[in-house]
Amino acid sequence: MWCRSIVFSASLFIGSAVADVKKGEVVYKTYCASCHGPEGAGLVGPNLTDKEVLHGTSKEEIIKVITNGVPAKAMPPWGTNLKKDQIADAADFIKSIMGKNLTSPFATGKSSVTPFPKGTLDRPLLMRTYMPVLDLSDEVFGHHDKGKAVHKYTHKSGKEDPEKLDKPIHGIVGAIAVNFGEELSYCFDSTECRLLYTWKGGFMDMTNYWGKGAGSGRKRFGYIGKVLGDVGYQTKGKAPVVGTPQFKGYRKLNNIPEFMYSIGDVNFTLKVSPGKKAGEAVCHYTSDAVNGLTFKFNKDEAQLFSVDRGEFKNGTLTLNGTDAAAFTITIRPISKEAK
DSSP, X not given: OHHHHHHHHHHHHHHHHHHHHHHHHHHHHHHTHHHHOTTSSOSSSOOSSSSOOSSOSSHHHHHHHHHHOBGGXXXXXXXXXXXXXXXXXXXXXXXXXXXXXOOOTTSTTTOOOOSSOOOOSSSOEEEEEEEOOTTOOGGGGTTSOOXXXXXEEETTTTEEEEEEEEOOOOSEEEEEEEEBTBTOXXXXXXXXTXXXXXXXXXXXXXXXXXXXXXXXXXXXXXXXXXXXXXXXXXXXXXXXXXXXXXXXXXXXXXXXXXXXXXETTEEEEEEEEEOSSTTOEEEEEEEOOTTOEEEEOOHHHHTTEEESSSEEETTEEEEOHHHHTEEEEEEOOOXXXXX
């Protein structure tokens, strides 16, 4: 009986460890894959599977890096956005892929990716990447940590240079860009869980990030992609809904991305699709706010909005519990004359 209980306990332990890795994989693909690649082989962030270790191999060291970030390398600190068990699970997954020595699709000579990606109305393109800040104010990024200059780190020596500093890169970490062709593109921030800006025309010039042709060649700093086309909307001021945002991932419905997140205790989904006119964005929301919702928008941006539910007055949208279950906000692009 004693032997059987030991075997049973061991199987429980192994099962728990596998479960942690599986949960960690979900966290990784939601928050980390945009920089480190879907399999950990690296994109703008380093390859997590090869022999070149930058910041340690123990679970404790990995947790520290995820929690505090690496400001010099534009890696954000996730300690303010993820729960401790999420970070620990992600560390378990990262440990499980270390040593696999996978080849990045962007390694020299391995890529034929164009630096001008694009989608279509039928098959919109979703791209998780650093995005330019444009004219957005600091108020918009209330839940982002602010990068600071740090001593230059060289992975070959494993030391920091006390004489030299690396400045933080001016870009939106955790952004998601979506393109429907020339009709509409938009930038969603998975940290703020908020639509940041929309544009029409071209999508992105990723030359700074991906290089000019096959095989990387991106800038060491200042490698944020460039928005092409005509920006028609940029959000303003503080978040319209009070509460701490938590991104929970996305899915595709008929190829159109639908984002899932919470703000405070309220769960939301958001699906953005092109409107009747080029540059117009139709934002389809759902929520479980049974007691209703209040959105307080900046009055200037609210002039571009129309809604299909609730009372909308002086930039404030008030929804009862029934209306808050499913509602639409349509954003028309600002005219060139009004810019």
